Each structure stands twice: as C-alpha cells, then as structure tokens.
Amino acid sequence: MKREKPKYKKIVDAAVSIIAQNGYHQAQVSKIAKEAGVADGTIYLYFKNKEDILISVFQEKMAVFVDYVKEILDMDLPTSEKLFKMIENHFRVLSEDHNLAIVTQLELRQSSKELRFRINEVLKEYLGLLDALLREGIENGEFSPDLDIRLARQMVFGTIDETSTSWVMNDQKYNLQELAPRVHKLLLSGMKG
Amino acid sequence: MKREKPKYKKIVDAAVSIIAQNGYHQAQVSKIAKEAGVADGTIYLYFKNKEDILISVFQEKMAVFVDYVKEILDMDLPTSEKLFKMIENHFRVLSEDHNLAIVTQLELRQSSKELRFRINEVLKEYLGLLDALLREGIENGEFSPDLDIRLARQMVFGTIDETSTSWVMNDQKYNLQELAPRVHKLLLSGMKG
Amino acid sequence: MKREKPKYKKIVDAAVSIIAQNGYHQAQVSKIAKEAGVADGTIYLYFKNKEDILISVFQEKMAVFVDYVKEILDMDLPTSEKLFKMIENHFRVLSEDHNLAIVTQLELRQSSKELRFRINEVLKEYLGLLDALLREGIENGEFSPDLDIRLARQMVFGTIDETSTSWVMNDQKYNLQELAPRVHKLLLSGMKG
Amino acid sequence: MKREKPKYKKIVDAAVSIIAQNGYHQAQVSKIAKEAGVADGTIYLYFKNKEDILISVFQEKMAVFVDYVKEILDMDLPTSEKLFKMIENHFRVLSEDHNLAIVTQLELRQSSKELRFRINEVLKEYLGLLDALLREGIENGEFSPDLDIRLARQMVFGTIDETSTSWVMNDQKYNLQELAPRVHKLLLSGMKG
DNA sequence: TATGAATGAGACTTCATTCAT
DNA sequence: CATGAATGAAGTCTCATTCAT
Incomplete structure (x- = not known):
C-alpha cells in the first residue's frame, strides 16, 4: 500500500506546508519535492500528477x-x-x-x-x-x-x-x-x- | 464615468458569458475581447488588468x-x-x-x-x-x-x-x-x- | 495566407538551418526562434506546435x-x-x-x-x-x-x-x-x- | 561470450517485441526489462546503455x-x-x-x-x-x-x-x-x- | 549476479500585457 | 480611441541510468 510508505506521507505533508505558505498557484512541484527532501521525479513514483x-x-x-x-x-x-x-x-x-x-x-x-x-x-x-x-x-x-x-x-x-x-x-x-x-x-x- | 460607456458593459457581459461557457481557467482575455467585439488591447483602455x-x-x-x-x-x-x-x-x-x-x-x-x-x-x-x-x-x-x-x-x-x-x-x-x-x-x- | 508572411518563411528557414546544424533532437524551439530573430511565442502565431x-x-x-x-x-x-x-x-x-x-x-x-x-x-x-x-x-x-x-x-x-x-x-x-x-x-x- | 547468455537473448527479443508494439519512442528501458522478465538494472549488466x-x-x-x-x-x-x-x-x-x-x-x-x-x-x-x-x-x-x-x-x-x-x-x-x-x-x- | 527505488536535467507551450500604427 | 501582432517568462513531467542492498 503506497499510502503507508514514508515518502508518500512526507510528500503530502510537504504539499500542505508549501501550499499554506506560498498559495496554491505558487506551490510548484519542485518546491514540494525540496520541502519533502526528495527529487522532483520521486514525486511521480507516488503520484500520477500534480x-x-x-x-x-x-x-x-x-x-x-x-x-x-x-x-x-x-x-x-x-x-x-x-x-x-x-x-x-x-x-x-x-x-x-x-x-x-x-x-x-x-x-x-x-x-x-x-x-x-x-x-x-x-x-x-x-x-x-x-x-x-x-x-x-x-x-x-x-x-x-x-x-x-x-x-x-x-x-x-x-x-x-x-x-x-x-x-x-x-x-x-x-x-x-x-x-x-x-x-x-x-x-x-x-x-x- | 467609465462604467456607463457601452464597451465597458459589453466587456463585463462578455466575461460572464465566456467564463460560464469555458470555465475560469479557459477564459482568456482574447476570448473575452472577441466575444465583446473589441480588440484585445481595447480591454486595457477600460480595465487595469484581467x-x-x-x-x-x-x-x-x-x-x-x-x-x-x-x-x-x-x-x-x-x-x-x-x-x-x-x-x-x-x-x-x-x-x-x-x-x-x-x-x-x-x-x-x-x-x-x-x-x-x-x-x-x-x-x-x-x-x-x-x-x-x-x-x-x-x-x-x-x-x-x-x-x-x-x-x-x-x-x-x-x-x-x-x-x-x-x-x-x-x-x-x-x-x-x-x-x-x-x-x-x-x-x-x-x-x- | 500565412505562408506569405515574411516571418513564416523566416521561421521555416531557421528551422532547416538549426536542424541541419544541431540535429533533430537538439533543435529546440527556442533555438529556432532565436535564429529566426523572433520571440519563442511568435512561433506559435504561425505554427500549431513544433x-x-x-x-x-x-x-x-x-x-x-x-x-x-x-x-x-x-x-x-x-x-x-x-x-x-x-x-x-x-x-x-x-x-x-x-x-x-x-x-x-x-x-x-x-x-x-x-x-x-x-x-x-x-x-x-x-x-x-x-x-x-x-x-x-x-x-x-x-x-x-x-x-x-x-x-x-x-x-x-x-x-x-x-x-x-x-x-x-x-x-x-x-x-x-x-x-x-x-x-x-x-x-x-x-x-x- | 555474453551473447550466448540466456538473458542477453531474452532482452534483445523483448526489445524487438516492445518496439514493434509500442513504437520506438514508447519503448522505455523499464518496459523492455519487464517484458524480458528482469529488473531494470539487470539490463545494464548486459548492455552499456539503451x-x-x-x-x-x-x-x-x-x-x-x-x-x-x-x-x-x-x-x-x-x-x-x-x-x-x-x-x-x-x-x-x-x-x-x-x-x-x-x-x-x-x-x-x-x-x-x-x-x-x-x-x-x-x-x-x-x-x-x-x-x-x-x-x-x-x-x-x-x-x-x-x-x-x-x-x-x-x-x-x-x-x-x-x-x-x-x-x-x-x-x-x-x-x-x-x-x-x-x-x-x-x-x-x-x-x- | 540481480534488484528496483531514486535521481534530476531539460523543453514545449500559454497567455496577459504592450505599443507602434 | 482602437487595434492586434509580438513578446517572453515560467513550470510539469519523463525516463535513462545509478547504486546500496
């Protein structure tokens, strides 16, 4: 179950944090990845798209x-x-x-x-x-x-x-x-x- | 008063129509201009920005x-x-x-x-x-x-x-x-x- | 007829030149635009896509x-x-x-x-x-x-x-x-x- | 001779099959590996690159x-x-x-x-x-x-x-x-x- | 040998706005 | 007042390759 993998949770949490800080339209995937401590591409191992x-x-x-x-x-x-x-x-x-x-x-x-x-x-x-x-x-x-x-x-x-x-x-x-x-x-x- | 100028009203009405038909993110300025029957640039004589x-x-x-x-x-x-x-x-x-x-x-x-x-x-x-x-x-x-x-x-x-x-x-x-x-x-x- | 517009011809010629020099996969739209002396976006006034x-x-x-x-x-x-x-x-x-x-x-x-x-x-x-x-x-x-x-x-x-x-x-x-x-x-x- | 190893042949055959089915640009290494029944990384034990x-x-x-x-x-x-x-x-x-x-x-x-x-x-x-x-x-x-x-x-x-x-x-x-x-x-x- | 999760560079396209006419 | 051709910045996603296990 992908939801239980630690990076999945990390990315979701990073997304909340980045969106709250920067706003929806300024929440680029690269920012979320950086906040989550993973590479941009890793996001796409866990999520279909943004x-x-x-x-x-x-x-x-x-x-x-x-x-x-x-x-x-x-x-x-x-x-x-x-x-x-x-x-x-x-x-x-x-x-x-x-x-x-x-x-x-x-x-x-x-x-x-x-x-x-x-x-x-x-x-x-x-x-x-x-x-x-x-x-x-x-x-x-x-x-x-x-x-x-x-x-x-x-x-x-x-x-x-x-x-x-x-x-x-x-x-x-x-x-x-x-x-x-x-x-x-x-x-x-x-x-x- | 700019609000009383006929093109002002035309553009506002065009905007409602275009947004309703196409959705917010598909409502480009050029579409609104076309629907209102004016040139793109004319929009900016009546409105500061989108x-x-x-x-x-x-x-x-x-x-x-x-x-x-x-x-x-x-x-x-x-x-x-x-x-x-x-x-x-x-x-x-x-x-x-x-x-x-x-x-x-x-x-x-x-x-x-x-x-x-x-x-x-x-x-x-x-x-x-x-x-x-x-x-x-x-x-x-x-x-x-x-x-x-x-x-x-x-x-x-x-x-x-x-x-x-x-x-x-x-x-x-x-x-x-x-x-x-x-x-x-x-x-x-x-x-x- | 868009084909007769000078920029149309300029872009086509620039494309031939850039592709010949750099190869198909290295012929980025931005390179073609630069060679043609127009902005990247201008390409898309004359062509649907690359x-x-x-x-x-x-x-x-x-x-x-x-x-x-x-x-x-x-x-x-x-x-x-x-x-x-x-x-x-x-x-x-x-x-x-x-x-x-x-x-x-x-x-x-x-x-x-x-x-x-x-x-x-x-x-x-x-x-x-x-x-x-x-x-x-x-x-x-x-x-x-x-x-x-x-x-x-x-x-x-x-x-x-x-x-x-x-x-x-x-x-x-x-x-x-x-x-x-x-x-x-x-x-x-x-x-x- | 690496060519005689069974996995070498498997990978080559998988490549033909995948390219024919999906086309050249849709023939990713991971698809070929899957078709060949090996891990992505294994490909690189037999081939220098794609x-x-x-x-x-x-x-x-x-x-x-x-x-x-x-x-x-x-x-x-x-x-x-x-x-x-x-x-x-x-x-x-x-x-x-x-x-x-x-x-x-x-x-x-x-x-x-x-x-x-x-x-x-x-x-x-x-x-x-x-x-x-x-x-x-x-x-x-x-x-x-x-x-x-x-x-x-x-x-x-x-x-x-x-x-x-x-x-x-x-x-x-x-x-x-x-x-x-x-x-x-x-x-x-x-x-x- | 074998695995497969992780990496990260790189480019096409859109569209609000401007400005010469 | 009005035009509309031109601008150019900016971001999502793919996939060959690596390397710790």
Missing part, C-alpha cells in the same frame, strides 16, 4: 474528520450531543493545524473545476455521515419530523464551512473551537432561539 | 442583489418576512441567469486568494445589509435577544451559499426558488423545528 | 521538387528524357542546399512515426507525379508494356533516395548531380545493361 | 540476412539466380517476422543520427556481400561490364528497402514475397524491359 497530490492531500486530511465522525456516530449519546461533538471536532482539527485550515478553506478552492469535482467525491463521505446523523435525530424525535435532510445538511455544512472560512480570512485571530456551542445552538433552535 | 475585469463582473452583478436587499430593508414588513424576501431574491436572481450562477458559485471561486479577498470586499456590503436586518430582528424581538450577529450572518449566508452551490453542481436541475420557504423556516426555527 | 514547423519545412521544400516535376511533365520531350530531368532535378536541389539535404535525408527521418505518416502525405504528391510519368512511358512505348507501376515507382524513388542518403552520409564529398546520367541509364536498362 | 540494446537488435537480426546471403554466394548457381534468392530471402525473412519488419523498416529509422551511423556499420557487411555478388556478375558477364558497383548496389538495396517499407506502411496486407520475381526482373532489365 493534481493527484492535491487530491491526496484532501483525502488524507479529510480522513481525520471522517474517522472521528464515524466514532461519534457509534457513541451512546443523544443525537444532538453527537452533532455538537461533530461541530467541535471540525473546528478543533482546523484549529490544531493552521496550515491545513488555510489549505482546505482557501487554497484548494481555487483548483480547477475538475479537481473540485474530485474533491467533492471525497466530501460526499463526510456529508453522507452527516445525513445519517440527521436521519437518526429525526427517528428518535430530537429533530423535527418534517426536516428536509438535504436542506438541513446544506445548512449545517454551509454554516460550519462559512464560519471556518471567515475565521481563516480573519487570520485565525479568535478561538474557533469556542464557537462550537453557539453554532450548535443556532443550528438546533434557529434564529428565533 | 483581475480588474473579474472584480468588475462581481461588482456589477452583486449590485443587483444589493440594490434589491436595500429596497427590502426599507419595506414596511416584519423582519422575518424581509429575510424571506432576501433569500427568495437571492435564489431568484441565480435562477434567472444560469451563466451568472455558474460564474459566482463555481468559477470565480477558483480565482487567486488575492482576487478572492477583493471579491470579499464587494461581498461585505451585502453582508453588512444582512447584519442590519439581523439587528433589526433582534431589536423588534423577532429574533432571539442573545443572537450572535456574526454567527447568525455566517449561518444565513453559509446556508444560502451552500444551497446555491449544490444546486449549480447538480446542473440546476431542480427548482431553487421553491426552496426559499423551507430554507427560511429552517434558519428561523432550526432543526428542532 | 511538429507543425517540421511538417511545414517538408511541405515548403518538397514543393520545390513537385513544382519542377510538374513543369517537366508538361514539356514536349520523350518520357525517358523527362525521367532524366526529374532525377537530375532531385539531385540538383539537394546539391544546392546542403542543409536541406541533411534535413530531408537524415534528420527528418527520426521524427515520430506519426509525423512521418504526415510527411508521407506530402510525398504522395511527388510519387503521384512519378506514377503519371511512368504511365506515359508505358503508353508511348518507351517503357515495357508489362511494367508494374507500383514496383517501378518504388525502384525509381528507392534508388534516388538511397543514392542521396549515401551521398549525405559520405559528407556530400562527391558530386551527386553528376551521377544522374548513370542512375538514369541503370533504371532504364537494368543491371544487364 | 543505444547498445538497439544496435544489438539490429546486429542479431541482420545476422539472419547475412548468414543466408553467405550461403547463397557459395552456391553453384548463375549470379542472376543468386540475386533472385537474395531478394526472395530478404522479403521472406521480413514476411515471416512481422515485428521484425516493423522494427527495421519503420521504428529503428527514427533513432538518432548517431545510432543510425552505428546501424549502418552493421549494414555494411550485408552491402559488402551484395557488392561481391555484383562483382561476380560483372566478371562472369551476366551483368553489364561497365556497371557502377556503388550505384548498382544503391539501386538494389534502395529498391528492396523501399518495397519493404511500402509493404509495412500498407499494413503488410499483400504478399511481399511474391513480388520477388518482378523486382528481380526489374532490377536486371530496367524499365525498358
């Missing part, structure tokens, strides 16, 4: 979110509490890796439409888990029985994403993780409170 | 949203109703101009970080109006008195934006405007209903 | 052969005499432009199979004229009535080509043009004489 | 032609008959090994000028035998006494080569071997018949 590196960055890092959300779903907790943990987890992962936050919230968005469609495939697993959580909440009566799952998912993800992007754009100068309880409450009870 | 065209696209088109939201704010209606009109207006404008929807929701997002900061400046006016609406709602008691305006704005905008983007990514194959009442209700009452 | 330059070289230079053979065919001469003029013309053109000789006999042959198929298309016109000449000779009784035109064409062209290539490989150190009478006699009367 | 493999391909395969022509020369037959056997042999060997035909007539020609000079060295033995045959024919009166040996050799080889190449380019869809008598007659008696 786009493939970027997709891998997203896959590898998104896995962190997904894995934890899977754990959360299996916990013996009220659904509302699980939603809270999911939001908090999302904010925490971004808070703990500032480079990752810049890359996912700002830089990777300027990739080509095609790459973004590929990234969306990766996102779908995350959104699928979110859907499962929403269904659970409807079934156990914690959420409104006539909740439109697609719309609710778009609200939850849209809110988390917009909140995260604003935080990054404001140079991460306030504490994102602390916003989790308020975001959670807002999503559950709406603006009427 | 980025300047794209910012103008956003400004011109965003103005449609902003102008209408200003009108809405001045109406003699409950705030909640104004919010509904704002959402519906947002969805309607995108529904009525498929090219614009593609350009704002997908293509312009892949512009450079710098350009996106500039675009954000334009967005701020829109978000400012949204803030005003939220403050009004809190003051007249329609919204929760302890509503965090920034978070609420991020939820409203994030939800509208995510809903719009999903609709574009699904090839605009369902009716976006019809979703307005449900989105409105969800934002107001949350998932608990 | 391969297109090479095809054009062949087309432009082959036209010299073809045009003269057309004239020869229209002359009021015995067919055998026309064949002689054709051979002599072929040898003369190569003798008069040493660079062209190197390029057509050695360098262009190492192009990709695809390019060589394209070059063959150009050659077909030349071979078609040769076929016409052979048919004329058969009809007026100068050539054997049961001559297989395809084979005869392959003999004539194969012999001219091999003779030319050997001459180039021997550094053009003897007089190619002087061989024309003997080649002509050999083709007409064979080895039995 | 060029050396290709020269060996030519040497090994050309030997088949040369060996048989030597046999023919020793036969007790009229020279004209020997020439016929030589032509027929040439066509037969190519007909019996389609890959070899593609490689020698099309693919190896696109090698670098330097490699082709090396290949020519190999060809010289074959052409030397052809010269001997021509001399014999002149001496025993079968061929014209004032035959220019170099020109005659170029005609014979040029014709055989052009005929073979045309046949390969036409996807080997007619019977090459059957052309031998007509080619033979044409070379001996010329176009006047």
